[in-house]
Amino acid sequence: MEVLWSGFQYGFFQRALLAGLGVGLACALLGVFLVLRKDAMIGHGLAHISFAGVAVGLFFGFLPLLSALVLTVITAGLLIKIRQKAGVYGDTAIALMSSFGFAVGILLVSLSSGMNVDLFAYLFGDILTISSLEVKISLALAVAVVLVIIFYFRNFLFTTFDPEAAQVAGIPEKRVEYLLTVLAGITVVLGMKVVGLLLVVALMVIPAASALRIARNFRQALVFAGIFSLSEIFVGLCLSFLLDIPAAAGIVLLGFGIYLIILFSQSRFRQRS
């Protein structure tokens, strides 16, 4: 316990906690909508695009977080356009864009020497090395994402539940889809440093999937997803510090464990009743 307490005194641990909790909350809230729209993999696809963004940043010497943000948000918009206009299936569009993004990233890596180490931090997450500028950007954007969700809550909920009736009620369904995808792009980029781009989809999907199993109404689903995410990140980071394991693995495995516990306790409860 004392070791953990001493951990809280370290600047790097404080920064990791702040950024992790902010990003985790935004990911979880957005994840509830994406999972219910059967669009959970969009996070995974956009993460691959952000890999290209990071590579561009490292190659040309920009802050990788910013170049990744710009590229991912633009691609999120393109993705929606392709789906709506070109008649491409949703998952095919994601596969097209993500493989393109990853290929660009690999090309840039091979063209330059010495950025492999930095890239690893984005592939697998390296929250304990997060800089204070990155923390500020992460927190500000996480707050913005949460505010947008609160602001457009009815539009997001209605279009997710019954898109046709929502349109008749005067909600611009396509614009809402676009906004959600752009928000997903932003949070994916933020989540990259926390758990790495290969696992960022877990931050969106696992707390949401757990919450959806037990919530009785939609507000509860959002609150539970938020609580699961915050506690998984907090405990995961503490475990990583105490046991010297990678933070990303700790956070994701913890979340998965909670999901399994809910799943099994529900099926046992059902058997009894």
Place this chain on the structure above:
Amino acid sequence: MPSDVIESGRLDSPLIEVIGVSFGYNQLEVLSEVNLNIYSGDFLALIGPNGAGKTTLIKIILNLLKPKKGEVRLFQQKIKEFKDWPLIGYIPQKATHFDPLFPVSVREVVAMNLPQARWFDFWTKKMKEEDVLRALQVVGMENYIDERIGYLSGGQQQRVFIARALVTHPRVLILDEPTTGVDAPTQEKFYDLLARLNKEEGLAIILVTHEIGIINRHVNKVACLNRRLVYHGTHGEFCQSDFFRQMLADGHHMIFHKH
């Protein structure tokens, strides 16, 4: 029979006017020169075989699709300029086909149709709680307000969707095949509820349906669509028509009327 012949005696203006509407997907023509007026107090059954364009016509009326020719006027306004969508309640064909695991309560389903005057309206506890409760009382579902909608039966879910449409105090209710997958006694109650709303609240209702039995009991007008509007008349005329006899002879999935 053109709709203006039937309505020639009416003095009030129609709530919905479909004027010479045609529509097609690629080369295939789905609707051709459809004219139809809906007045206050109408309970219209829109019938026709599969692929006759019933749902397409509804979507054009709701501005979800744009007609290739012709126009729709809602409450005497051009559809482009029409902003009072709360006046039209809509229950889509797939309303009850949502994911049963979707964690949304009856209260939230009804409230999501309430226009938000302020962004935080949805979040405040007192948010038009009375409106939601009243709408649920009309359909007899007020005791289920906190239930998760996925846990209700198909018939109960339909009632909640009616409440969702009613919460904005509409003057027209449009239902697309509302009783698909619902058992016969539940259907009966459901149509009784619609008939009550039509008579007591003066709500105009457009019901897209395959059920000829319903047409006999509750509706006061019938429109039959088979790409063109092949029949439009009052319920009494409909029962006397050759058209109806042919329908009974052929079964309601086999309606092909040669005008």
